[in-house]
Every structure is written in structure tokens, then in C-alpha cells.
Amino acid sequence: MDFRSEYERIKSTVDDALASVVPKDAPVALRDGMEYALLGGGKRLRPVLYLAVLASCGARPSADDMKAACALECVHAYSLVHDDLPAMDNDDYRRGRPTVHRKFGEATAVLAGDALLTLAFGLIAEASCRDAKFARISALLADNAGACGMVGGQAMEFEGKVADADRLRRITALKTGKLIEAAVVGGAISAGADTGPWKEYAGVFGAAFQLCDDLLDSDSGETSLVGALGREAAKRELDSLVGEAAALLKKTGGDTAFLEELTKAFLLRNTDGI
Numbered sequence: 001m002d003f004r005s006e007y008e009r010i011k012s013t014v015d016d017a018l019a020s021v022v023p024k025d026a027p028v029a030l031r032d033g034m035e036y037a038l039l040g041g042g043k044r045l046r047p048v049l050y051l052a053v054l055a056s057c058g059a060r061p062s063a064d065d066m067k068a069a070c071a072l073e074c075v076h077a078y079s080l081v082h083d084d085l086p087a088m089d090n091d092d093y094r095r096g097r098p099t100v101h102r103k104f105g106e107a108t109a110v111l112a113g114d115a116l117l118t119l120a121f122g123l124i125a126e127a128s129c130r131d132a133k134f135a136r137i138s139a140l141l142a143d144n145a146g147a148c149g150m151v152g153g154q155a156m157e158f159e160g161k162v163a164d165a166d167r168l169r170r171i172t173a174l175k176t177g178k179l180i181e182a183a184v185v186g187g188a189i190s191a192g193a194d195t196g197p198w199k200e201y202a203g204v205f206g207a208a209f210q211l212c213d214d215l216l217d218s219d220s221g222e223t224s225l226v227g228a229l230g231r232e233a234a235k236r237e238l239d240s241l242v243g244e245a246a247a248l249l250k251k252t253g254g255d256t257a258f259l260e261e262l263t264k265a266f267l268l269r270n271t272d273g274i
Helices: 002-016 028-039 045-057 062-085 100-105 106-128 133-145 149-158 165-191 195-216 223-230 230-250 258-268
Strands: none
Touching: 002 028, 002 045, 002 100, 002 258, 028 062, 028 100, 028 106, 045 165, 045 258, 062 100, 062 106, 062 133, 062 149, 062 165, 100 106, 106 133, 133 149, 133 165, 149 165, 165 195, 165 223, 195 223, 195 230, 195 258, 223 230, 230 258
16 A cells, blocks of 8 residues: 555545535635635645544445545634634734635634534534434534533633643643544544544544644744653654554554554654655
């Protein structure tokens, strides 16, 4: 298996599916903001993880699985739109382009994010009408993206408390890790597999993914785990997490060849990035 070709194949499948999910009859400015946020590039990590876990467990993706995969990307896109807002991180650029609020204005950015989140659960609701397992995936996504998950992690960043290493790991586990967990465990649910080993893998993958991001971010300072630990200690922790993720994959019992390569590619992006 050529990892790069397989990754691009899955990503292209996701891109094709995403191209048709934004309602064409939405108000023009809102639709443009949604499509700008959703279709403007990105690695599609979360839907790729969902589909890769499904395949690892020996299942083939259905049309409803593609809806679930698209829902994950919609939630991720909404979170980035809102995270970039002046009231949050106040970022002017993302992926080399003006952020949504810089391109379309703050009001449209807020509404585009709201609409993407609503769209995500509409997609899974459609699937749930045909197969109850997607109701489980919907509940998982709601929990992991909400107040006790991704949004909770974002809220913790603004509490003004001292950002020691343990607290920063907790923020990462919520803000970054929980949506990755929803993708990985969601794929296992759809395949009818034991979710326990996959949840363990997802937790370690999420921690390593954020730590790798922080190491690559030249502006990463005291508010990141790299700032709290120092670069060399952070590199050692990343190496340990990558090894742990690889070991946990073997416990899942699936055909994990693609996921093993994906884990290395995404968690060691400083040497062989995607």
C-alpha cells in the first residue's frame, strides 16, 4: 500500500462529498461564508480517521458513513470560524487566506459557524433515520464537541488560571482530543467494533497531534505545553506519545497498516508532513 496515494484518495472522496452539503437555497452571504470555511482546504483529518477506522475494522463506508464523516468536518470548520473571531483568538489569516470574519464580516462569520454546526447534526440525523447506530454517533459527537468536550476546552483557555503543564494537557484533551475521539470511536461504532481500544488510541493521538502543532508553531509561547515544558522536554514527550499510539493501534485487532502510516505522518509532521 502506498500511504500517500491512499490518503489522497480518501481525502478526495471526502472533498467530493463536502462539495454538496451546504444548502444551495441558503442566503447568498451565509452560503458563501459556509463554503469558504468548509471548502477552503485543510487535511480532512477527522473524516479520514473515521473512514480509516471503519476500513481497519473490515467495513465498507456507506452513503450514511459519508454523511457522518462530513458532519465531523462541519463541526471542525465551525470551531475554527468561531475560534478566529476577535472575541476569541482574533486571527486575521488561516491556511494562507483571510479568516471568515475578515472576508465576510463578524456577523456572517458567527452565523456561518452556527449554520455549519447545525448542518453537522442534520447530516447525522438523516443517517439516524435509517440506522440507529448513527444516533449513537450523533450523541458521541454532541458530547465531545460540547461543554464537556471541545467547547469546554476552549472555555478553559479563557479562565485566566495559571497554565501549568497538567492544566494544558487537560485543555488539549478537551479542545483538540475530543473531536478526534469522536471521529475514531465513531468509525468503530459504525463498524460494530469494540470501542475501548480505539478510544485509548484517539486520546493519545489527540495529545500528540496538538503537541506537534505547538512545536511547529513559532509563536507558541507560555500558553502552550511547549512553553510549560521547554522544547526539548516537549520533543521527548511527543516521541513517547507517538510510540504509545503505535502500540495502542496493535491492540485494536484491525488491519491498521494505513493508520500506522497516518499516525507517523501527522504526528511527526516536522520531518515528513502532509
